[in-house]
Amino acid sequence: MMTITVKYFGAVADSTQKKEEVFRFESERITLNLVQSRLEEQYPNLKNITYSFAVNQSITKEDVGLNDNDEIALLPPFAGG
Template sequence: MKTIKCTVKYYGIIRDILETDSDVAEFSAFIPTLNDIKLVLEKSAPEIKKVEYLFAVNQKIVSNLKLVLKHNDEIALLPAFSGG
């Protein structure tokens, strides 16, 4: 099976928790979904479970965690923004 690589970008408090702006996720044993990204992140940094955030895939907000990811997809984790 071909390796699927996706860029994962982090913003706001998620970037602070993970102490990085981005990562590259690689999957070769199975075809990944957005939920797989979520599970990997929550396992590596459980604090993320306390943060409300949205996913964007290729700059479009996505709510379907069963979305199948494709090679070179760009995923962004967007925490709730506040301000005034």
């Protein structure tokens, strides 16, 4: 069993009405895409929001394997400057 903490920010937090939650997966091999699918199933509005992922505080644009106790953040677009 794996435990993944998911944190929500900005419009994503507004959509889920949560700042953070913990998910448990029966499988020992899960990926970011699997977590995204589960989140979009639970929160269909996420499909209409632009966001990116950070895994353990590192932004990623690709599907990656996850480990027990990893932390995922869903980040809204932000402007740099």
